Amino acid sequence: MLAVAALTLTACGGSAATAPGSTAASASASATSPASSTAASATSTGTAAGARVLNVAIAGDPIGFDPYLTAAANTVAITWNIYDQLVTVDAQGNLKPDLATSWSLSPDGRTLTFHLRSGVRFQDGHTLTSADVKASFQRMLNPATKDPDASDYKVITAIDTPNASTVVMHLASYDAALLSDLALPFAAIEPAGVNPSTLKSKPDGTGPYELASYTPGQDVVLKANPYYWQPGLPHIPTVDLKIVPDPSTQIADLLAGSIDLLPGLSGEQASQLKGQSGVKISQAPSGNIQIMAINNARKPFNDVRVRQALSLAINRQAVVQGAWFGYATPVGTFLPPNSPYYVAQPTPYDPAQARKLLAEAGYPNGFASTIDLPSLYPVHVQTGQIIAAELAKIGVQLKLNEVEWATWLSQDYAKRDYNLTVISHTGRLDPDTLLVRFTSTYPYDYENYSNPTYNRLIAEGRATADVAKRKQIYAQAQKILATDVPAVFLDVSDNVAAMLPSVSGWQWLPLAVDQLAQVQMR
DSSP states (O other): OBSOOOOOOOOOHHHHSOOTTOEEOOOTTTOOOHHHHHHHHHHHHHHHTTOOOEEEEESSOOSOSOTTSOOBHHHHHHHTTTOOOSEEEOTTSOEEESSEEEEEEOTTSOEEEEEEOTTOBOTTSOBOOHHHHHHHHHHHHOGGGOOTTGGGGTTEEEEEEEETTEEEEEESSOOTTHHHHTTSGGGOOOOTTOOHHHHTTSOOOSSSEEEEEEETTTEEEEEEOTTOOSTTOOSSSEEEEEEOOOHHHHHHHHHHTSOSEEOSOOHHHHHHHTTOTTOEEEEEOOOOEEEEEEOTTSTTTTSHHHHHHHHHHOOHHHHHHHHHTTOEEEOSSSSOTTSTTOOOOOOOOOHHHHHHHHHHTTOTTOEEEEEEEETTOHHHHHHHHHHHHHHHTTTEEEEEEEEOHHHIIIIIIISOOOSEEEEEEOOOSSHHHHHGGGSTTSTTOTTOOOOHHHHHHHHHHHTOOOHHHHHHHHHHHHHHHHHHOSEEEEEEEOEEEEEOTTEEOOOOOSSSOOOOTTOEEO
C-alpha cells in the first residue's frame, strides 16, 4: 500500500458499496463452466504461443510473494498477476465479478453471500472451492499471520460454506467499504491447506501468471498459468520483470530495446522521454498521495502549532516542479482529487506565519530534527531535499537519512521509529480505506495521531450506506486533517508509463498494480 506505484482512482462512490438488501447480478460474459475453463486454457496457450517475452523494468526486489505478508506496492503490483480475488475492478472503478460470479447482501447488511465461478483451478492443479476462500480469510485474520492489511477485513466475524460454490460471510455490522476492499490485491485467494511458509517463494494462485523464477537483484520471471479461466488470456506467455533500480538505466534500456515496458515513471523520467521518437507514453490521473508523515508522539511535533508551521513553510508547487517535473497536483488532504469524496483544502504558503507559530510554540529560533527518505524511491528523496531547503527558511534544520526500503517498512512504518519521513500512499476504491489510516485504533497509524472526533466520523462513514451522507461525513473528516496536520499532504502524482511501439493493451487500473495479462506485442 506504499510507494509511488502507478494507479488511477476513478469515481466509484455509489457503485463501490453494495447497500443492505441489494444484489449484484452475475456477469454471464465473465462466467465459465468447467468445460469452457478447459477451453480457456487452450485458447490462452494458443494466443500466447507466437508472442515473444515481454521485458518490464521494475525498481526493486519484491518482499516475497505472499499477498498477506507485504505492505509494499512493488510486491502487490506483481502478485496481482498471480492471484485473483472474489471481485475485481475495471479501469472506470466499477466492481466486477472475479472468482465470484455474483454476490448479495442481506437486508440488515450483516450477511454477504458469494457464488463462486465453476471450473477454476489453482496453479497446483486443484479446483477452487468455498473451502479455499474460507481458509484464505481465516489465515488473513489470524493475528499470528501479522497481515498488515487485516484490519480492513476485521468486520468479518465468521464464514460459512454451505456447499462447494457458496461462501457466506457474517459481519459484525454493515460495512460500506468491505466490497471494495475485497477487490484489493490484499484479499487474494490462496489454496486451503497450503503451507504458508512456502508462499513467500512459491505462490499458488488462480491468476493469469505463475512464478517461474526469482533471482534477487536480477529479475522475476512469470509464465502463463495453463489453468487460467479467462479465455484468451494472458496474451504473452512469459514476462521478465527485470530489477533495474537506477532510473537512468531504465530509460537507457528502454531506448536500447532491451526493455519493452517501463511502468510507474517518475516525473523526471517522463520529461526526459516526452517527445522521444520510438517511445509511446501512457498518462492518466493517479490516486497516489505523497505526504510528509509526522510522528505526532514526539516533541516538538506533538504541538499542533509546530505541525501547522511545517505545512505553511512548504511550497507544494516547488515540490511538484522540483520532484515531479510538473507531473503532479498539490493537495491539502488525504484523498485524491478524482475521488468523488474529495473536498479541496487550502494549501497556503506562508513562511512568515509559520515562523510566528513556531515562536508561539516555544521555538522562536526553530529546531533541528531528522527526516527519513526511502532510497528505493528517488522522488521521495528529491522531495525530502526540497522540504529541507524550505524548512531551513524558518529555522528548522533537517538531517536527511536515506534508508533502505526494508528498513523503512520495519523501522518507520511498523515500529513508528522516526521523526519525519516522506512516502506515498496508494489510492483505494473506497475513501474509508485511506482515511481510516489516521484513526488512533488503526494498527498502522504510524503518525501516532489521535482525535476522538475524527475516529467517530470515520466509524460513521463506514457504517453508512447513503453516498450523500458519506460525503458530508468525509468532508468533515478532511477538514479536521487539514487543521490538525497529522501529516503534511503534499501532492497527487500522475501515472506515466513508457513502452516500445510494439507494445499495446496496457491499461491503468484504480489500484497500485501492473495488469499484465491484457498486454500484447507484435
